[in-house]
Amino acid sequence: MPNVQHSSLASADCHEPKHVSGTTVADAGKVITPAATAGTSELRKLRADEISEGTGKIPFQGFQYWEDNTAGQTGLTGTSYAGADILTIDGLGTQTTSSYEPTGASNWWNTSTNKITPEGEGDSYIIRLDFDIALTGGTGTLFYTVALDIGGSIGVVYQTSEVIPKATSFVCRTVMPIFVGATFVANGGAIKIWVDGSSSAPSSYDVTNKGILIERVSRGS
DSSP states (O other): OOOOOGGGSOGGGSOOOTTGGGOOGGGTTOEEEEOSSTTOEEEEOOOGGGOOTTTTOOTTOEEEEEEOOSSOEEEEOOOSGGGOEEOOOOSOSTTOBOTTSOTTOOOSEETTTTEEOOSSTTOEEEEEEEEEEEEEOOBSSEEEEEEEEOOTTTOEEEEEEEEOOSSSEEEEEEEEEEEOOHHHHHHOEEEEEEEEESSBOOSEEEEEEEEEEEEEEEOOO
């Protein structure tokens, strides 16, 4: 056999792995992997759960949790969107974690602006908000409202209202599925909260024990 550097060989003289030489356009994106029968291989596309980059993670899926470490937002009086307060979470709580985020993820919560900061257009996320509300006064049926505002010409993209149990202090859980467009990427998303009543709103209320779970379900690109 002549002593020729592999880099000098012409394409026709190079060995092609099994399966590759007979591929078609329809096989684009497929890879050679071990087959079910020992000692054989097959050409196929990988499933998402097979792509782990050696970490056991699916590259585009994962979550971050951000917990507040303050006494809370006290003495709030907003009873409508116009007077609503932005939920603040400093991320300094002991439960804050990014250990299970996708590989290479950025922070999805900005502790300076208190906004959700998605990574890219076309992404989809599931958001869970955790917080307690303590009321002062108010009559009739009371309810709290949570809205996600991405600003610009779009404004509120998600809003939900829940009836408040007959208690002066209660635990709230709000879940919102969201998708991301260019405005959301550019502005981020602020979470606004207010409390109102069918007869009269409470004179004030406190929002404490705050946290936000952000899970990316899919990636746009």
